[in-house]
Amino acid sequence: MPVTRGRRADARRNVTAILDAAVECLSRDPDASVADIAQAAGIGRVTLYGHFASRGELLDAVFSRAMRHADAALDDLDIEGDPRQAMTALIRSSWRIVSQSRALLTAAQRGLPHGRVRELHEEPLRRIERLIERGREQGTFRADVPVPWLVATFFSVLHTAADEITAGRLDEAAAPHAITGTLLAAFTPPGQPVPAPE
Amino acid sequence: MPVTRGRRADARRNVTAILDAAVECLSRDPDASVADIAQAAGIGRVTLYGHFASRGELLDAVFSRAMRHADAALDDLDIEGDPRQAMTALIRSSWRIVSQSRALLTAAQRGLPHGRVRELHEEPLRRIERLIERGREQGTFRADVPVPWLVATFFSVLHTAADEITAGRLDEAAAPHAITGTLLAAFTPPGQPVPAPE
DNA sequence: CGTTAGTCGAACAGCGGTGTTTGAGTTAGC
DNA sequence: GCTAACTCAAACACCGCTGTTCGACTAACG
Structure with a gap:
């Protein structure tokens, strides 16, 4: 649920952090795993799944x-x-x-x-x-x-x-x-x- | 061991059958599994591994x-x-x-x-x-x-x-x-x- | 026709990924 | 300062794939 408004500030911050990290990771390795991206974003994998239901959804957003x-x-x-x-x-x-x-x-x-x-x-x-x-x-x-x-x-x-x-x-x-x-x-x-x- | 000579006739036949099947399968789906290819070639997966040590080796040969x-x-x-x-x-x-x-x-x-x-x-x-x-x-x-x-x-x-x-x-x-x-x-x-x- | 090379299915181990749950901890916002 | 929103690590189930082992079977080749 990456709705960027109405959410708490840290949540919004995390969403963009994930997106940025994803760009970086996927640029290095097109097959980068969700775990890699979460780590690069400095957050837990579970949190990521809290924002994007699946790997595909994340990719699409990125x-x-x-x-x-x-x-x-x-x-x-x-x-x-x-x-x-x-x-x-x-x-x-x-x-x-x-x-x-x-x-x-x-x-x-x-x-x-x-x-x-x-x-x-x-x-x-x-x-x-x-x-x-x-x-x-x-x-x-x-x-x-x-x-x-x-x-x-x-x-x-x-x-x-x-x-x-x-x-x-x-x-x-x-x-x-x-x-x-x-x-x-x-x-x-x-x-x-x-x-x-x- | 895909040495094409000195081997038994059916073995040689199978190697080319595998190669042909691989072309067909990989053309349809670039991520086709070894199992898919073996099946399409009409042979067992084990037999395939008898001819090509790994997926990569097969791909290279194809x-x-x-x-x-x-x-x-x-x-x-x-x-x-x-x-x-x-x-x-x-x-x-x-x-x-x-x-x-x-x-x-x-x-x-x-x-x-x-x-x-x-x-x-x-x-x-x-x-x-x-x-x-x-x-x-x-x-x-x-x-x-x-x-x-x-x-x-x-x-x-x-x-x-x-x-x-x-x-x-x-x-x-x-x-x-x-x-x-x-x-x-x-x-x-x-x-x-x-x-x-x- | 016998020997040997080759085939076969089933079953196994291992890997690395995805997506989920749980329960406790933390932080934003009013 | 209270509460709801959010985070997090660990653990789990699950999946499909690769590559291997086994023992029985079968076809080629001399």
């Missing part, structure tokens, strides 16, 4: 909170104007978020029911979709492949970059250039020249 | 066999000539393989030690690397991002397409066009026009 934060961070971003410039900005902001909480995604994909991850991604996803559609109408982005495919490509490239960095095959400093370069090229309509990134 | 098959399938493919055309051909062939055994990869990533999956990917991976390098030297592919990054992009896009199909968001028939279109664009040097796929 991930959906992270997505809310991500979406909020994207809120103060100007999506209007030249689609290509807007896209570059959107990529940069998204990259910051993804590169931070990539491990969390793995945990969510492993422990949440099929489709739930996507469901929680819905809002930030629609942002990208809208921008792509606008760019298509103006002829800036390619129209010979479906929009959902371009959206998927967007996410895919970001996550791949994160993976490559963790694997030590991609320099963290070189990532932004590689990502934007790749995505802007992937979005360019056949026949048009690939824009130089940055 | 996946490395799959990779050997994949690499062999790529062998009769002409990589010489125009890099762009060669790349298109390589993408098509790789796509056939990936789209078939994508679920297997998930199982391998989950159950094999870190890096082992990549290790087994090494040979087919080098194929792509060589082609990309050749294309760079000729100015056909972009040189402003690292080669390993382009290789990672290659795999990433293929796997994403497979995921999108399973999720029902991408039409199977539309996939090849989307994939080659995206990858050829992503590989194009800044300033050069994006080639029309196919």
Whole structure:
């Protein structure tokens, strides 16, 4: 019952402590146990179960909170104007978020029911979709492949970059250039020249 | 002890039956248990352990066999000539393989030690690397991002397409066009026009 | 046709996780 | 300062999985 209001102050404090600890633990190990998380939060396992009925419920809460934060961070971003410039900005902001909480995604994909991850991604996803559609109408982005495919490509490239960095095959400093370069090229309509990134 | 020669005929038959069943089970459920696999192979669990000392060893055998098959399938493919055309051909062939055994990869990533999956990917991976390098030297592919990054992009896009199909968001028939279109664009040097796929 | 390699089911031990109960202790809030 | 809300450690039952052992059975191979 993680209702955050009407409860005692220490209870509320504990809920966020659990959530924070969960983020930390799951980022380190996507299979982290409830016991691990409780310990990292500095509370007893029983207390945790007092707030979240099951491991799944906790996972859901953790991930959906992270997505809310991500979406909020994207809120103060100007999506209007030249689609290509807007896209570059959107990529940069998204990259910051993804590169931070990539491990969390793995945990969510492993422990949440099929489709739930996507469901929680819905809002930030629609942002990208809208921008792509606008760019298509103006002829800036390619129209010979479906929009959902371009959206998927967007996410895919970001996550791949994160993976490559963790694997030590991609320099963290070189990532932004590689990502934007790749995505802007992937979005360019056949026949048009690939824009130089940055 | 999966030494395939010098053993009795039924033993050899069983080993391949196990491997086949494992592919089938793990494709359906990446967390399939040893019991599931044994049952699907039509043999006892004990017999399976007679051939593979542990779950991990079985998984390794399954996946490395799959990779050997994949690499062999790529062998009769002409990589010489125009890099762009060669790349298109390589993408098509790789796509056939990936789209078939994508679920297997998930199982391998989950159950094999870190890096082992990549290790087994090494040979087919080098194929792509060589082609990309050749294309760079000729100015056909972009040189402003690292080669390993382009290789990672290659795999990433293929796997994403497979995921999108399973999720029902991408039409199977539309996939090849989307994939080659995206990858050829992503590989194009800044300033050069994006080639029309196919 | 005999020997040996291989198979089989049942049963066991061990592990690590989840989720629950109990009863006593502590802290917030009025 | 009283009470209700909350915390906590320990212990429990339960689950499914892995990997092993046993002894009997059966099929391959020479």
